[in-house]
Amino acid sequence: MRKVGIAGVGHTKFGRSEVSLVDMLALAALEALDDAGIRTGRRHGVDQVFVASMGAGILNRQSSVASALVDTLNLQPAMAETVENGPASGASAVKLGYMAIASGMCDVALVVGGELMRVVTGWEATDFVATMLHPDAEYAYGLTLPAFAGMFTRLYMDKYGVTEKDLAMVAVKNHEHAMHNPVAHIQLVPSFHAIIEDEDAPVINPYVAEPLRVYDVCPVSDGAAAVVLCAMDLADRFRKKPVRIAGIGQATDTHVVAEREVPTDLLAVRLAAQRAYAMAGLKPEDIDVAELHDAFTILEIAISEEAGLFPKGEGHLAVRRGETRVGGRIPINTSGGLKAKGHPLGATGVSQIVELVRQLRGEAGGRQVEGARHGLAVNFGGFGNNVVATILSKEE
């Protein structure tokens, strides 16, 4: 199989976009093309463009966004498609970029994920996100993602002894990491005491879906992220040495959460990670830095276990020991994660890859993991029904 790498990365400041969806995608793309040393225009060399978005249709009433982006960037006659896999759309688009190059049909692919989702707020945002649930068996009954996450957390607490304080530690850690990431949406660090210990904590940090509080849930953010993929045999064309995509694994689980045999297991995460490790020829202990889909704090803990970084049921102990912060044994969500960097759905999977590339290149500034060689990203679709794990490796 032809080897594939990442030659350039770009990222808008997550938060509230002042520009249209297509223009926001273009801003991230232009930064990634520039980072790779590609100029747009007649001899751009980009064969394929993938756009990842979950809400372009539902929220922004736009189709053919990938074609519009090609036009905006003057990348004709590049092929172009929009890809959707709920909140894992970004990693899915990176996977398709990988396949496009590995198949030999393309040499260079631009993958851009983005979401202009602050056009809705409050219950409308929650309802939009819930469109990823099973239309007949879940959505029709009013189920939402926070409701699922709350029930999942309660079961996890009962079974493994996770506490609300453990979850707050994840939140504070990720907010601290985000302070070193200029593109993160939220640039403030909540005091652990104020959000969980103080007598006013229930006011500052009320329950959203008990036992999950406001600080356990990611914000609603606009944003876009982009990567330029290339065949590794063409590495010389680009400004920087490409970071190699060493492994990609993906798996689906029952879409209907109620049908899962063990509701605290995330089998799609487990299988996706196993497949990615097998393809990369690596083990969990080889991973130096990880971006895990912390749309809810409990998910960072559960995913870290299913991905093999810690034994099942012990992820929260690693949080307590400080192993998952920058400087710890295996730093998780150095970017600030979905929790503090923000979670523009279609952007997230690409944003995770951008962070890993910056870490492996040594460009992560105050949040740099020293000597990082292998990075893992886990992007989580639905409530774990379609998960993509990606492993990047630094080429020596």
Next chain:
Amino acid sequence: MRKVGIAGVGHTKFGRSEVSLVDMLALAALEALDDAGIRTGRRHGVDQVFVASMGAGILNRQSSVASALVDTLNLQPAMAETVENGPASGASAVKLGYMAIASGMCDVALVVGGELMRVVTGWEATDFVATMLHPDAEYAYGLTLPAFAGMFTRLYMDKYGVTEKDLAMVAVKNHEHAMHNPVAHIQLVPSFHAIIEDEDAPVINPYVAEPLRVYDVCPVSDGAAAVVLCAMDLADRFRKKPVRIAGIGQATDTHVVAEREVPTDLLAVRLAAQRAYAMAGLKPEDIDVAELHDAFTILEIAISEEAGLFPKGEGHLAVRRGETRVGGRIPINTSGGLKAKGHPLGATGVSQIVELVRQLRGEAGGRQVEGARHGLAVNFGGFGNNVVATILSKEE
């Protein structure tokens, strides 16, 4: 590059669906899996599912449809994504299935296209379709697809001498073909005299966007189509001998139609077809049967020229000579085309491939093209801004 073929095909009756979007997709998929001899269940062997839909979000307010389909079909842990490229979503999904297998990451991929679009009618349907136009430069000014097609037709008539009667001949031909296709939406043949020559013709067949009349425009249809792709080296696993995907070409043009240098040229069709011929090692004269994107009758003529089947400006002369009907030199739209079979947007590109497979297998009944060995499909996104050409070849 690993060779890829089509081992099974499935197709719902286009028209009005009595079932939900996901169930409609499942019906087409089950027929294709059965045709290939694949049973769902633990050892199904399907590695990847692609769903093509343009309107799942805008019309049906659903995301993660591909994951829901995996669940409905019990195809876990197959990977799954939804793909959107306007009305060319179907061919794009087939292309991605090709890449998935050619890359070596998959052996078997299920590609299902579908649209549940009769939830809107009249101007709301036209407005939905218009979401594929450039959001800022076209859609915002009230432009629609029929308006573009009308202007394009007028220019074509002025330049090449195409007449309204030529267009009516295309319509009547495709309706005649559809009479032999049990899954076609419209099962009636309009009389050429009644729709264009009779004094009552303007009543029966009024202008939609002058000079295009009702019978020049495809209907609004629900429907789904599915294909099972496989690595050709695994051909023995399947019930029928796979038909090979010999070539795929895709190209984008300016999204904004007003920016095209020669407005009667469809450069993306020309380039996509050239790329497909080059990959297949074939020439236009090798093609025995073609499915061309006749959302408007003029497009069948224009695409037939840009795809090299006739010299530019002479496609309508071939129609007059009867060369494009079954029994003619190069039969076009034997399925009835978008015009009479129907055009459920995301389904169309897959439906074209289904028809070609049936032709190359000799399963096309009353519309069979005798001895067909090579088939061409052209699926047209936007107003020609993102076009996919696919060539299938019968393995001897």
